[in-house]
Amino acid sequence: MTPARVAELAQGVARGEVRAAARVCRLVDDRAPGHDEVLRALWPTTGRAWVIGVTGNPGAGKSTLVDRLIGAFRASGEKVGVVAVDPTSPFTGGAILGDRIRMQRHFEDDGVFIRSIATRGALGGLSRSAADLVRVLDAWGAGVVLVETVGVGQDELEVTRTAHTTLVVASPGLGDEIQAIKAGLLECADVFAVNKADRDGADATVRDLELMIALGGEALVAAARRGLGHGAAAFRPGAPTEARDAAEREWTPPIVKCVATTGVGLPALMSALGAHHRWSRETPLGEARRREREERAIADFLTATVTDAWLRRHGASVEAAARRVVRRETDPWAEAAALSRHDPE
Ligand SMILES: Nc1nc2c(ncn2[C@@H]2O[C@H](COP(=O)(O)OP(=O)(O)OP(=O)(O)O)[C@@H](O)[C@H]2O)c(=O)[nH]1
Ligand SMILES: [Mg+2]
Numbered sequence: 001m002t003p004a005r006v007a008e009l010a011q012g013v014a015r016g017e018v019r020a021a022a023r024v025c026r027l028v029d030d031r032a033p034g035h036d037e038v039l040r041a042l043w044p045t046t047g048r049a050w051v052i053g054v055t056g057n058p059g060a061g062k063s064t065l066v067d068r069l070i071g072a073f074r075a076s077g078e079k080v081g082v083v084a085v086d087p088t089s090p091f092t093g094g095a096i097l098g099d100r101i102r103m104q105r106h107f108e109d110d111g112v113f114i115r116s117i118a119t120r121g122a123l124g125g126l127s128r129s130a131a132d133l134v135r136v137l138d139a140w141g142a143g144v145v146l147v148e149t150v151g152v153g154q155d156e157l158e159v160t161r162t163a164h165t166t167l168v169v170a171s172p173g174l175g176d177e178i179q180a181i182k183a184g185l186l187e188c189a190d191v192f193a194v195n196k197a198d199r200d201g202a203d204a205t206v207r208d209l210e211l212m213i214a215l216g217g218e219a220l221v222a223a224a225r226r227g228l229g230h231g232a233a234a235f236r237p238g239a240p241t242e243a244r245d246a247a248e249r250e251w252t253p254p255i256v257k258c259v260a261t262t263g264v265g266l267p268a269l270m271s272a273l274g275a276h277h278r279w280s281r282e283t284p285l286g287e288a289r290r291r292e293r294e295e296r297a298i299a300d301f302l303t304a305t306v307t308d309a310w311l312r313r314h315g316a317s318v319e320a321a322a323r324r325v326v327r328r329e330t331d332p333w334a335e336a337a338a339l340s341r342h343d344p345e
Pocket of ligand 1: 057058059060061063064065150195196197198199258259260261262
């Protein structure tokens with residue numbers, strides 16, 4: 001792609017042109033040659049959008065709630081971007097179609113830009129694709145970008161880690177769901193929505209979540225002490241553990257009951273999200289969390305590029321090592337240790 005073409009696309013996106021943004025999203029989806037130049041050219045016009053991850057178990061009502069949130073943010077005059085991560089096979093297109101239908105009243109609105117990505121087949125990794133699309137929508141002028149993803153699986157969890165604010169959607173009557181949330185999502189939940197509050201059991205779900213937050217807080221502090229699970233900063237020698245503990249305590253995720261189908265509870269949910277947004281922008285602890293996210297992005301990129309380059313250079317040695325392991329002459333740990341001592345040149 002010529003530098004002139006890169007500049008033309010980037011300027012089109014920055015002017016808020018839907019066609020240019022759609023074109024760049026396709027380049028990003030395909031990891032087409034030149035897509036990273038365009039992303040770099042867009043960088044100066046990014047950084048304005050508030051990125052809200054919306055996650056939770058299948059069927060919890062995420063898309064219905066996203067539709068409501070689009071409406072609420074549009075009413076306040078913001079342009080809105082949506083990145084919907086489709087949990088199903090790209091060949092059936094089922095969930096993408098479902099999302100389209102649920103959000104269709106916004107498809108005619110040129111202040112709303114909705115993109116879906118398929119979980120399988122996302123080139124270069126799901127969270128990277130999602131993060132790149134978020135950047136495009138940010139540059140296009142979205143004041144808010146909503147990223148919907150099912151909260152199961154490591155890839156989907158990674159996606160939520162790129163958000164400024166993560167909304168975890170639960171619904172009543174699913175004891176297992178609480179267990180599942182406990183396992184993966186507590187760490188990244190900034191706000192909980194107990195959706196389908198028109199059904200029995202919403203109050204019990206709220207109590208379960210309250211208990212979980214109380215217990216989980218202890219577990220998080222313990223994990224921070226062991227230097228686990230809080231991104232690159234926690235692994236850095238001399239990371240101030242006490243400060244990190246305080247950071248974890250500082251924000252307690254509020255729990256908001258709502259009914260996405262009717263809009264009941266939406267104002268309370270909007271204000272809980274807004275409160276977290278202010279916390280993350282206006283307190284040193286929120287600032288530290290934002291920095292940590294950028295550290296992680298750089299570390300991920302570094303890991304990918306350094307590992308790729310290394311494997312290209314030493315592919316033959318890895319293959320030879322694998323052969324020895326297959327013949328059971330040696331074990332994978334010994335081979336990996338030996339390979340890691342390879343001359344970096
Ligand atoms: N009773 C009731 N039903 C709801 C509510 N919110 C959503 N639903 C219904 O729950 C079903 C699933 O809603 P979705 O918004 O598709 O849920 P989702 O979490 O996006 O689902 P996936 O993307 O497939 O994981 C739909 O039939 C909705 O109409 C609610 O507040 N109350
Ligand atoms: Mg959905």
